[in-house]
Amino acid sequence: MIGTKTRALVALLLVVSVLVSGLLVAGCSKAEKEPIKIGVIGPFTGPNAKPGGRMKEGIELAVEEINAKGGINGRKIVAIFEDDASQPAQSVAAAEKLTTRDEVLLVIGAYNSACVLAHMQVTEREKTPQINPIAVATAITESGNKYMFRNCATNPMQVSQLADYVLKNFNFQKFAMLFENTDYGRGIAEVFGASVRQAGKQVVAEEAYNIGDTDFYSQLTKIKNLGPDALLIGGNLTEGSQIARQARELGLNVQLMGLGGLSSPEFDQLCDGANEGLICTSYFEVGTDDPLVKKFVEAYEKKFGKPPEMFAAAAYEAVYIAEEAIKKAGEHKNLAEWRQAVRDALAKIKDLPGVQGPTTFDEKGQADKKVYIVQWKNHEKVILYPTGK
């Protein structure tokens, strides 16, 4: 039998040695002259690993291109990827690690709004500038966080564009909405519902589902019975594709609408034709004749053997925005000063060309971006708006 004394001592020894080992590890990795570090947070595993992977590819490509040109101000850049698996808590841990252990200059990410909302206080506390290329919740740029910049359209921006288009061009009376039970999905439903009602039309069904759900028959059956003219899918491509397929199986022949991710080729693949005629918004289209886009598409296809999609494009663009800001900010010995300088440079960015169109940040850090409205026709996208392009 071992006395409580001995046990307490053993415990003490262990705790102290664990703490000391932390110290040793910390001591070993002393910084020297190193490349400029950019931290990237995204869902590289978990339910959104697929778009997370595209995001990563976009960043890898941009980093490679910039380094091939000789880096920024003569220094190479390196991207450090941290996985958050779409979990806010993990996202916070990732941000902690990037800002305080890896001491990155700025952070790009993440994918889920909930994750960005969770970790943005970490980057703000560490006064580290952050470019958010994908997460669309309005609260992210409305929070007054001086270090947060976003180079994509927010939920209300794209949803109201979609609603305007549909209400103007179709004579639908009854709308149904099936959306994921997250900040993202609820935001979509709120804005779209408001637009529909404002136009004097009806929202007959508002059904929710959770991320990772696979069976939507129950919700769709219910919706079918209410006889809508159009159905808005407010979610990501995995669940969205299942909704489209199951709607077809149930004989729910209404106009399908969606956002963002539903314009990606993966969505088309997973749908297996069920997306025929679906109208959705898109941040990025391969088939335009913008030279920047052409160059990007070419390089991406060469590197990854497939055409890029929106998340790759958004993340790619974010790296170039970062490059511009870092270039303008110049060299700084002290990391805190350097970060501050990069933030200030980001705030001044105006009409910077990019693959998603020019970027200008307003005083909240939100870029004014327009989205495309496209329709799936025979596995290809037809651009409905803007018609000029």
Next chain:
Amino acid sequence: MQNFIQQVMNGLVLGSVYALIALGLTMIYGVLGLINWAHGEFYMVGAFVGYILAVRMGLPYFVALVGAMLIMAVFGIVVERVVFLPLRGRPNMNVIIGTLGLSVFLLDGANLTMGPDPVRFPSIYTDQFIRVLGISFTVQRLLVVIVTLVLIAVLRLFIRNHKLGKAMRACSQDLQAASLMGIEINHVAMITAAIAASLAAAAGTLIGPIFLVNPQMSIAAVGKAFAVTILGGLGNVEGAVVAGFTLGLAESLTVAYISSYLKEIVAFAILITTLVFKPEGIFGKHSVEKV
């Protein structure tokens, strides 16, 4: 009415899957006396095996279904030898941690080898529709229900009438007495694990074409399977079947007539209610503890 019938059909499809998964869980508990916290992963791995056979290797769907069940049976035997055997007779906590270790291993192993992306698992039956009485479903959905019922019937016959099935029942009632009959406990344990894993594989391969296949599919499944197993009574085979269909229908009808927000809560509400009011399950009898 149409709505109701359609929802019942939806519920039957869900219920089939729940029943198949829960059957394996309850059998392992009944015979080996341990709760397999990695059972959701059996289902997921089974679905991937079916997917590889049918899509990557291009085998006909039914061949893939049977193939997946056979391969998973072997998988079950390996798991029984490597994981369950060292945990047999250990305290509950050790069993939980041990099988959870297996669960983490399988889940992330699948992430590594198959990638985290959901994949589509097309079968020819997903494109054939049946539209009667104003309700609509694919042949695949009908197939899920029919194959499930057939498997349940076969399993029941096996357990009722086959010598090995009887040996399994004997083991679940009194392991020591069973071994005194000359029943080789290790064989029964392996057969049980094999059947449990192949039923999970059937569930995965049947439902794969309807939904998508990805490593994460195990997580949602396991919670439901626990609810079903408890509702049916731990170790009770008939109970698991009835409870599986009950939960499928309850979920489907909840969405139809109450709210889709409550869909996920249904399983846990059933679980807690059963545990509080009738922990021995719908078919269980209350027994007095011997002092």
Next chain:
Amino acid sequence: MKNNRLIKILVLIVILVAAALYPIVVQRGYYQHLAVMGCIYTLLASSLNLIVGYTGQLSLGHAAFYGVGAYTSALLTLRLGWPVWAGMLGAMVMAGVFGVLLGTPTLRLKGSYLVIATLGFGEIVRLVLLNWMSLTRGPMGLTGITRLAPWAVTKAHYFWVYFPIAVIVVVLLNQLVNSRTGRALKAIREDQVAAEVMGINLAFYKVLAFTVGAVIAGLAGSLYVHYVTFVSPDSFPVAESIQILVMVIVGGMGTIAGPIIGAFGIVFLLETMRALAEYRMVIYGITLFVVIVLMPDGFMGAVRRVSSILLQRGVRHAPAGD
């Protein structure tokens, strides 16, 4: 007796001094972050240990108390403008109420049934947090939660507050398990019927264990939100309950030191394993299995066994009875 107490106090002082120095020596905020999380998990694992290790009631719903505490504290400070310390008290009270809620219906349940019931309870709490939009903002979570105090800017500040809290809680738990109450809990773990016949009120003590455990987990939840300043239901999945249980069991349940070692050990181990990248969780899974098969009574059990061999103090053979 006195000597023992003196040593304990001495040990305590050494720990406190070492802890006070840690953030000064280890400058990297990241390691400080891990140390803060280590303190929070120490509270969680130690409180679960009271339920699982001392009372023998296997629970997989501990993250629910953690979550309830976190949300209560967040909402009280955010919506009602309560000071942080009041939020903490509120979190402890509310989590305690949930402890009673879970403790009562589970009185009849044992073994696997109890585990599954607590698992279901944890999921229901999470799902309610997820769906009660008007209160919790659902999946969006609550942001901008008050920091611990205006002066608490760095992680070192948090560590200096949280570590002593963890120490105080552990000391109190140590006192508790070596008292009449603690003996009653252990008796229940060993043999419920015999315990009852020895005059121990089963219902009272089981609910007490759940409640005390919940109160401490609630406190941990409160410490967590005022540190991270964000909370969403995603932070309290079943996986979190499992993680806490792993800390208790791998550390060694039914011991005071075990859960502390488990908490710090696993927090730091998982981070060290980040180097293994995508193989991390696969290896973690195998490790868990191997550890539980080789060290069924956890790290402390193994320590006890090894030291009893080293000290040549094998089990004393009792004198023959006849």
Next chain:
Amino acid sequence: MRLLETKQLTIRFGGLTAVDHVDLVVNKGEIVGLIGPNGSGKTTIFNMVTGIYTPTEGEILFGGQPIHGAKPHVITERGISRTFQNIRLFQSLSVMENVLIGCHCRMKQNFFDDLLATKKFLHEESQARRTAIELLDVFGLLDLQHETARNLPYGLQRKLEIVRALASKPELLLLDEPAAGMNPQESLALMALIRQVRDRGVTVLLVEHDMKVVMGICERIAVLNYGRKIAEGTAAEIQSNEEVIQAYLGRQAKTGA
């Protein structure tokens, strides 16, 4: 003076009547034996008296007050303690802890005293420890106080169970087959022990198969068969009772004697 009295005590499990209208009286200071074939309801009666089972019918009076249906811990507080047929010690706790748990219901501190180590806590603890040491000393277990209960040999485990039961300061002690697994010498020692317990002022009711123990120390014996009391009386009366011989002792046992 009647210390324990059961009136028409009955319990049914499902269709089975395990105890069937049994009247039993134990007077203060007596040693009473309860015998009968396995499954005749002896232990079930113990379980009802100690509150583990609730009787279906009938009454149990202790010191003239009804106790049937009360929770076991309440009954222990009233002054009834017991041991078990298959030893139920707190196996992984020390001998001392086992006895201290026996003291549980006689200790007056509350949860907060325990948590904060108040004066009351210190006083009650040292009091309980003194009681425990005294008991362990009297029964010769003091040297083993730090030993884990599991490591004790069978006979000492039985003894410890009795000591633990005595720690709750009972007026009535129920012993369930205390001589089970003991050899004749051990049984002799046990008989002395039981007498010693009685001499401390504790009334004893015991279930036992070892007729030598039963006949040797019991002042009165009640015989159960199929849940019913078929006889009651002194050892000599029971040994010559025709029905008892037929149901339990066996004819040969009598002729052999």
Next chain:
Amino acid sequence: MLNIENLQVHYGRIEALKGVSFSLAEGEIVTLIGANGAGKSTTLKTISGLLRASAGKITFMGRDITTLRPSAIVNMGIAHVPEGRRVFPKMTVEENLEMGAFVRKDQKGIKEDMDRVFQTFPILKERRTQIAGTLSGGEQQMLAIGRGLMTRPRLLLLDEPSLGLAPILVEQIFQIIDDIHKQGTPILLVEQNAYLALQVANRGYVLETGSVVLEGDAKDLLNNEHVKKAYLGE
């Protein structure tokens, strides 16, 4: 035919058998008597392979069976009717008997043996489709013995067959034991009711706290002073 040498068994750290030796010859009934916890059941469980011996040797028909698995031991022809009957409570009487014949493949022989069991226990025939858990204690004991006989054993181990049975039934059971013996099956009998056991047995061993303290012819043991004192309640 059965030979036990210096058998030792531990439950964890507790020594349950401290070196027990005895033997049983073809055609014998041998009984082990002793108090609860003396190690009688432990001995039987070790013979049938449910427990592992920590030392010592068990030979059956000249073959060492000490480390064989229970199923192999059943195959060798040792049937163990466990204490407390242990019938399969949710199976019918017939299914229970079938389980007894689990290791056998001769359908015809099984059928014959089942008829024989029904002859020996007519009550079981009446109840053949009844669920075993609903039988009375005596009927369950008969079923347990019948189930043991279904293996067509070369040696029958009976653990406390009279436990908890009414005296009338006890007599009946012992009658049956005697019959089985007369039909040629040797029996190793563990009994608390030492008197009855020694009446029916050829030889006996007295176990006390894990050791054999006395052995001899049953008749001699019946008249032994120590046995009389300790086990016959005289």
